[in-house]
Amino acid sequence: MSEFNFDKLKNLDIPDTWVDGALEVPPCSNKPPVIFVNFKRAITAVACLLVVCVLSIPLFIYTQKGDILSVQPTVATPTETKNAGLNTDSTKNTEPAKSNEENTEPNKTEETQNSTENANPTEADTETETTASSKTESSNGETNPDKIPTNPQDSMDSNPDGVIREPDGGSEKPNSSTSKPSTTDPDKIPSKPAQVKLCRGSFLLEKIQPDLKVYCSVHVYYDDELIGDKDLFSDQHIADISRVIEDAGGDIVVAKYDPVKLGLIKQTEMYRFYFYNSKGEILFQDVIHIDID
C-alpha cells in the first residue's frame, strides 16, 4: 500500500493560545447539555400524531353513533315489502319503522300506553280497522289504533265481514298493536308507559303464500342482538296469524308473536321485531318496549 507523507499536517504546531483557550472551559449554563435532537423531525412527528388524533376522534365517534343508529335486520336484506298492491291510504305495513321510530324515542311512553290499551281486549273489540289501517305516526292524529283486539275472535265478532274500514284521511301503514300512534294530539306525550308484550303486524296475504307461514324475530334495539334461536326459520320464530282482513287491494293478514310467553324476553328493554316470510322477506317491523316487571 502506498503511503503518503502528511507529516506537516500530523505534526501541526498548535499554538499555545489554542490550548489555553481549551483549558478555560466557560461555565456551563443551568440547562442540561443538549443532546442532539433533530427538532424538525420531532416537530414533524408530533404534528403528524396530532393530525391523526384529531382526525380519528370524530371518525370514532361517527362509527359509534353509526353502530347505534344502524339497526339492520338480519332476517332478510333487500326485500322489504312495500305493499305495492295495497291501498296506501289504508295500510302500509312495510315502513313502520320510520314512523314508529319517530314515535319510539319521544313517544315511547305513548306507545307503551297504547300497547297497554292494546293488551286490554275490552277496548279493542269494536276497532277492527286499527291494526290494519291506522297509522302509527304520532303526528297523524287521524288514526285510532288504540282499540286493537287481542282476541281475534272478538274482533271478528265485531266485524264479521272482516272488511277494513279506513280512517279519515287513511293511514299510511298498519300499526302493530305494540306501537300506537297518538290518537288525537300528536304532541301529547303520555306520562305513564304502557306495558307491551306482544308483537303484532299486518301485511298482504299474498306475501306469505303459498305456505302461509309467518316468522318473527325479536332483536334488542340498541345493539341489534337477536333474541332466541339463531335459526330464523326455526319453530321458535313461527308467528301466529290472528286474522285475515279482506280488502279490495288484497287481503290483509294480522300476525302476532309473543316473545314473553316463549320465554325469550328476560329484561325490560326496547326491542325491534320483524315479521318475515319463508323467503326471508320482511313483511313488517316495529319497535316495542317490553316491560317484564
Next chain:
Amino acid sequence: MGDAVFLGLSYEQVINKYKNTVGAVCLMRLKNWADAEDCFQNTFFKLYRNAPDFNDEAHLKAWLIRVAINECNKYIRKNRNHAELDKVSDGAVDFPQEKCDMSWALLNLEKKYREVLYLHYAEDYKINEIAQILDKSPNTIKTLLRRGKEKLKKLYGGDGE
C-alpha cells in the same frame, strides 16, 4: 480546570495529547486557522462537559475526531451564507509544496477525501475504524480512499510512495 479525568488522564493531559489530531482534523475541514481554533476549543469543551465514559484511549481519540468533525460541520452550516471558507485568504492554511510532504496536496482535495486520507495515512486508522468514526459504510470509505489517492497522485504529479 482539570477536575475531569478520562481514562486516568486529566483534562489538560488529554488536550496536550490529542491537540495535533484534533487541530489537524479541524484545519482539514475548515482550512482556516481562526475558524479551526473555535472548533478545536469547542471539541474539548464538549469533552469536559459531557465527560463520557471511554473504553480505552482509542475510543477517546475516535470520539474526539468525531466531535471535531461535527463541530466543523456545525460551523460550516452556521456560516453558510458567508464566503466559502476555501476562498478565505485571511488565516487560510497554506502548506508549502514539497515533494516529500503531501499535506499541501491534501488540503487541495475535496473535503470528502481529506479526512479519509488523513485518518488512514496519518493516523493509521483501518477502513472499518474510519467507517465508524465518519459514520459511513466501509465500502464508501474504500471508494473514497481509492479516488482520493488517484486525485492526490494527479495533484502531486507522480507516485506517492
